[in-house]
Amino acid sequence: MLEISFETMLQARLERDTSFDGKFFIGIKTTQIFCIPSCKARQSKEENLEFFKNQLEAKQSGYRGCKRCYSETYPITKPAWVERIEVLLESKIEEKITEKELSSLFNVDQSTLRRKFLQYHDVTPTEFHRSLKLEKAKKLIDDGENISEIIHKCGFRSISGFRTAFIKKYGYTPRIGGFF
Known part of the structure; x- marks a missing residue:
């Protein structure tokens, strides 16, 4: 050394x-x-x-x-339960999952859940899940899928909510063939 x-x-x-x-x-x-x-x-x-x-x-x-x-x-290793939550959120794109549900499901205090997600991802579990939904939506838009189906497949409840979240993340409106 x-x-x-x-x-x-x-x-x-x-x-x-x-x-x-x-x-x-x-x-x-x-x-x-x-x-x-x-x-x-x-x-x-x-x-x-x-x-x-x-x-x-x-x-x-x-x-x-x-x-x-x-x-x-040091070096900090990510707790196994954080990785299991990531996998769950990736597999449940179409569903709404609250931090309260996650903390109960994984037997982790809500503040610990938020703190660890912020530590490893710089976002809360809710923001992490929303980001996964928007990434999937962007891919489906690029593949030319129908907006109504995209909103349903990505777990958004309304067109306006989806549009607002999409613009916030990507800086432009979601468009398929120039419509929306």
């Missing part, structure tokens, strides 16, 4: 450079917390920083993982 200079590590921390995540960890002496270089937590003074090659070294020095950047479990 190549040694990373102190100056390089400091610069990576200041710039929150993600390319250094996992290559070293930063301990904050005042809080006894260690982070990855790209952590969004408030920057600490240089004299309060300590650098480690790995998580074990940081833990052995008395530091605990950051709850903001999840340094203790």
Whole structure:
């Protein structure tokens, strides 16, 4: 493993450079917390920083993982239940599924469900599902399918709701042969 200079590590921390995540960890002496270089937590003074090659070294020095950047479990792996929800939403394009139903079905708190989806997809489960519906609708439009059938197959309740969502995502109206 190549040694990373102190100056390089400091610069990576200041710039929150993600390319250094996992290559070293930063301990904050005042809080006894260690982070990855790209952590969004408030920057600490240089004299309060300590650098480690790995998580074990940081833990052995008395530091605990950051709850903001999840340094203790870096690299973060997606929970299996998130993947199962993705598969379910992809298979149920024509249905309306609420976050409450998903949390109940997968025995996960609603706030945890939203937080994890935002973490891995930058959207809520509802927005993720809507995006899947719109992607399918766009493909069907490109294939020349009837708008009424598209709306039904993609789980939209009205033409106006579909049109509004489509314009918001793609920036233009859905058209088949120039009509709509």
